[in-house]
Amino acid sequence: MKKYNSMDLVVDKPHKCNKCDRCFKEKTTLKRHEMIHTEEKPFTCEYCNKTFRQKGNMKIHERIHTGEKPFVCEYCEKVFSTKRNLIRHIRTHTGEKPFVCQYCKKSFSHELSLRIHLRTHTGEKPFTCEYCKKTFSAKSSLISHIRTHTGERSFICGHCEKTFSEKSILRTHIRTHTGEKPFTCGYCKKAFRQKVHMEEHKRTHTGEKPFVCEYCEKTFSAKSTLIKHIRTHTGERPFICGHCEKTFSNKSTLRTHIHIHTGEKPFSCGYCNKTFRQKTQANVHERIHTGEKPYTCKYCNNTFSRKRQMRKHELIHL
Structure with missing residues (x-):
């Protein structure tokens, strides 16, 4: 299996564009690229009159109209409209990751994934939001961000008609209807709806805390927890109540x-149906029924139903 180092992406490209200094291996590729600057699109779709710079791209586009998917996976017989998509899909079966980062040796199954990853080392953020000028390392991240300005929510749940700004968020939401939890912890077999939640959970087994605060060097097992913590240093309170305009550092606190x-x-008590604004309040209340006292004094082993009670008690020993 051939490995492609990230340096291979920038060397051995002798043909240079006079407009933007981008380099190419083949002269024909350079000529196609130059059409970006001239805006020439000589190839027209016979179905919708959309125009293209390359004939190959036009042919691929026309398959949207014809439904043609001539490329078949040899492993699962799934079909694709382009050879490139088939090759990418096959790597999900083979596990092949031929594109290797020159800085950290991390490998990727797609060249685009490597290019985006390289920007974590170089700091390059070439995609800029037209509304707030915030920059991003990936175009997909910019597109997602722009929807926070436009309010666009074009992905609709077929179960409850709730709308979402991201297809991936819709997929995760649908699992609340289906009950699907496809991500399983390798240590305790606990299942999760989202991969990120499984990865965070696994760190409770490994003790790993890879996210470091730049202000005090405290470490965290989840990036979301780090972001919340950083606001204790910056004082940022980005979540605003629509009723009284009070601000909060966490979205959950705002809710x-x-x-x-x-x-x-x-939130209802499972024993007496008393209701509460916060889940933690319901949990504490239920201990009246269960008799659970999960907090233990480190000096005398007395137990308490609330952490606050335990801390008050521990002052007796000091």
């Missing part, structure tokens, strides 16, 4: 606060 305005108490 709980909004219940004060709406009067909503969505």
Whole structure:
């Protein structure tokens, strides 16, 4: 299996564009590239009159109209409209990752994934938001970000008609209807709807805390926890109540606060049906019924149902 080092992506390209200094291996590739600058698109789709710079791209596009998918996976017989998509798919079967980062030796199954990853080393962020000028290392990240400005939510759940700005978020949401939990912890077999939640959970087994605060060097097992922690240093409170304009550092705290305005108490005791604004309040209340006392004094082993009670008690020993 041939490995492609990230240096291979930038060397041995003798043909240089006079407009943007980009280099290419083949002169024909350079000529096709130059059409980007001239905006020439000589090839037209016979179905919708969309125009293309390359005949090959036009032929691929026309398969949207014809439904033709001539490329078949030898492993699972799934079909594809382009050879490139077939090759990428086959790597999900073979596990092949031929594109290797020159800096950290991490390998990737797609060249584009390597290019995006390289920007974590170089710091390059070539994609800029037209609304707020924030920059991004990947075009997909920019597209997702722009929807926070436009409010576009074009992905609709077929079960409840809730709308989402991202297809991936919709997929995750659908699992709340289907109950699907496709990601399983290799240590305890606990299952999760999202891969990121499984990875965070696995760190409770490994003790790994890879996310480091730039202000105090405290470490965290989850990036989301680090982001929340950093706000204790910066004082940032980006979540605003629509009722009273009070600001909060965490979205979950804002949600709980909004219940004060709406009067909503969505969390019920499993024993007496008393309702609460916060899940933690419901959990603490239920200990009245269960007798559970999960907090133990480190000095005398007395147990308590609330952490606050335990801390108050421990002052007796000091």
